[in-house]
Amino acid sequence: MTALAALVVTFNRRAQLERTVARLLEGPLDRLVVVDNGSEDGSRDWLAAHPDPRLTVILPPENGGGARGFEIGMRETVARFDPDWIVLMDDDARPEPGALAHFAALDHGADVVAGAVRYPSGAICDMNRPWINPFWQAGTFLRTAMGGGREAFHLGPDAYEGPHLRDIHGASFVGLFLSRKAIRDGGYPDGRFFIYGDDVHYTLGLTARGLRSVFAPGLRFEHDCATLGADRIFRPLWKTYYHHRNLWHVYRRAAGPVFFGGVMALMLPKWLMKGRTLGPEERRIYRALIRLAIRDAARGKMDRPHAEIMARARHIA
Structure with missing residues (x-):
């Protein structure tokens, strides 16, 4: 039987974290590892009091951002439990009901499986769309160079419909399933990134090493997030x-x-x-x-x- 662990990185979002932990523990999950990056909103006390024995909490000595949290969390999950698969997500993201069972039954033949991430409204979450590296495919490169922008190399709405898997080159750390082989051959993400880009950099490296990554549209996650303002400026400015x-x-x-x-x-x-x-x-x-x-x-x-x-x-x- 396949052993599945989930890894969540959190910082000062207790309400979101509580929803995510509850949703994960409803499913067929063997281990849940939460990395708390120094929360001061009661998250640590809530996690410490949680009764489910599947939950393991890791408390890094300093806040290294999401990137360091995922690196530490993956290393500790492998060292302590050595699961067949690890699924990654932020504290404000969670699988839809039945998603983990869907993964357990999915015939994908891949080393990395990316879920379909949507906002709570049901709209596709743009920041979590899987993608094809335009520098590896001539057609995608030409569409991008001719002004296609992100739409030329990110999967479009049609990929989210129906049951068919799509080969991809990279995806985000929300709803991303990594096999033991993927981590063994591809190593760990670079925690020095702090936030942003660590998932793109890491998953592209997995594909470059010959590991197969696929997008599974029926494997649905929700991401209750907001990153950019209407002016497309990151807030806070740092x-x-x-x-x-x-x-x-x-x-x-x-x-x-x-x-x-x-x-x-x-x-x-x-x-x-x-x-x-x-x-x-x-x-x-x-x-x-x-x-x-x-x-x-x-x-x-x-x-x-x-x-x-x-x-x-x-x-x-």
Whole structure:
């Protein structure tokens, strides 16, 4: 019988966490590992008092963001329990009723399986759409280069209908099932990313190593989230630094040495001109964070303290 563990990373979202834990423990789950990144909203006390023996709580010594949480959580889950599969999600995401049973019965023949993630309204969650690397497929590359943008290489609404599996190159850490083989051969995500891009970088690496990833539209998850404002600006502004620094590394892995220089020659001017809709002070901070992200990415610097990023987001000289 296949052993399945779930891994949830949480920080100060107790109400969401309670819903996610309850939903997971309703299903055929052998282990539930929750990494709490220093919550101060009662989450830790609630987790400590939870009676289900399947629940294991990990308390890192400092908040390393979602990326470090997933790295630590995966390492600890493998070391302690060695399950056949691990399914990943944020604290504000959860499987729909019956999803775990659906996975147990699914004939997929893959090493990585990505679920269909929707908002509670039923609309497709754009940030969690699986994708095809345009640099690995000529047709996808041409559609992207001709102005197709994200729609050219992310799965569209048609992929979410019907029972058919789709081969993919990458997916998010919401509703992502990883086999023991995938983790053994592909290793662990890079916790230095802090937030954003760690899932894209990691899953692309799995595919590059020859591991098969598929999208299963009948494997449904919900994600009760909001990240970007109407102006497409990350809030709080400090998130801007991580998004652009990490995107540099994602592009480098996706494009490879042949195309990376050309990609960044196109992207950097766009990044540096962002924030036109912001007020003068916010625009100054926003663009300074982007410039810092570019400098650090180009130097391979991944250890700038989070406290410094927070301070720079408030007071950039």
